[in-house]
Amino acid sequence: MRAKPRFAPSQILRRARRRSTSQRSLLLDLIQQAGGHLDADELYRRAREQQPRLSLSTVYRSLRLFKQLQLIDELHFEEDHHHYEGHSPREHHHLVCLGCGRVVEFESPLIQQLKADVGGRQGFKVTSAELNLAGLCPRCRGKKGSV
């Protein structure tokens, strides 16, 4: 393990004139520890294990705040709700297994190229890119016949 690469969330909250509460710290910790891809409900369930009175509203309000402050990123997989992960300094994308739901992160320099390329051609200033690949992971490729 290396030294913490990020500013302490409490400092970021402070700078944004937002209060650092036990709920917010807990939620942020859980998101960070989970290594990403949590949805609101899962986060809520995990948070309640440690603070049973924490409400779902607080989860949603916190997620919105964290997103505004760029502490987390919102992911849009093929579902009716969003997923979240701690904002990482390295841009990366996601590969989701349609068999078991496993999510793998990956980086690729091609994306930068693509952003510049397309942005230039269309005259857009591209500020963000979300790429989601879907397929079958090594394990699930075998069981294909049963589906």
Add this chain to the structure above:
Amino acid sequence: MRAKPRFAPSQILRRARRRSTSQRSLLLDLIQQAGGHLDADELYRRAREQQPRLSLSTVYRSLRLFKQLQLIDELHFEEDHHHYEGHSPREHHHLVCLGCGRVVEFESPLIQQLKADVGGRQGFKVTSAELNLAGLCPRCRGKKGSV
């Protein structure tokens, strides 16, 4: 305009043992004509202009069916609901303007490369890729200051 490149939807429905109804034809036509990116509600509103008794349930049921039959694709922009477009044989992706909401489609050979690349590295069989870029279109780049 060229000759229709697709099978008639009615044939596809037939083959899948589904009935070809006036509602389904209308909805499919509207999606095709819109050139893509409609959401359920917008589709519902347009459909009612021609068939006032058509219900929202039918819209949702039809969308689900069309998606299953690969007649349409579902898009996951940064919103709480999905968007749909007629399935096109050429894989393409989307560039959304954060200023005015305009959606531009683009193709890029880099995506194929990326799919092969990442799939290979992770041992996945990649079956689909959704890439959404966001940014400011030429027109909206100017007004930036006012935001």
Add this chain to the structure above:
DNA sequence: CTTACTGCAAATAGTTTGCAAGAAG
């Protein structure tokens, strides 16, 4: 005729909001 499809109303999932009580600074 038979079975799939539709419209309607009610149900459900995900998310937001009003408000009074509670905590941070």
Add this chain to the structure above:
DNA sequence: CTTCTTGCAAACTATTTGCAGTAAG
């Protein structure tokens, strides 16, 4: 103390479902 935040319940948006009537094949 003052203002921001929380918990709770109620509201809201997007989508799904049960069921009886309607229409496609």
